[in-house]
Amino acid sequence: MKVVVVRAGGALLFSEFGTRHVNVGDLIVLAANTLCGAEPEGWVTTTTLYLDRDYGIDQVFWQYAEQFTDRLDAKAFLGVWVRTW
Incomplete structure (x- = not known):
């Protein structure tokens, strides 16, 4: 990215x-x-x-871990966020 x-x-x-x-x-x-x-x-x-896409997903997951149950939730969140831009 x-x-x-x-x-x-x-x-x-x-x-x-x-x-x-x-x-x-x-x-x-x-x-x-x-x-x-x-x-x-x-x-x-x-x-x-x-940025490597997986690195970006990991950074979002670790930064906001209390909002996601696992890394896949962070990936889905970023996918929606990027598509709406």
Whole structure:
């Protein structure tokens, strides 16, 4: 999974799902193997993190263990959360 935080400026984000304007403070989460690109609008500063999906699920499960009965509950929660974005 790819997580991009826009720290300053803005850009036009292109992906197989269309085009969106992103600005400072936006968080972009993309599934693995999702093609994307960006065209800066003037200038832009970003931080990009690449995370293994299983690692992300484990982090959510451990951080909020009292809300989930097992790791599969955390995986289902993330699946719903990502699809609604």
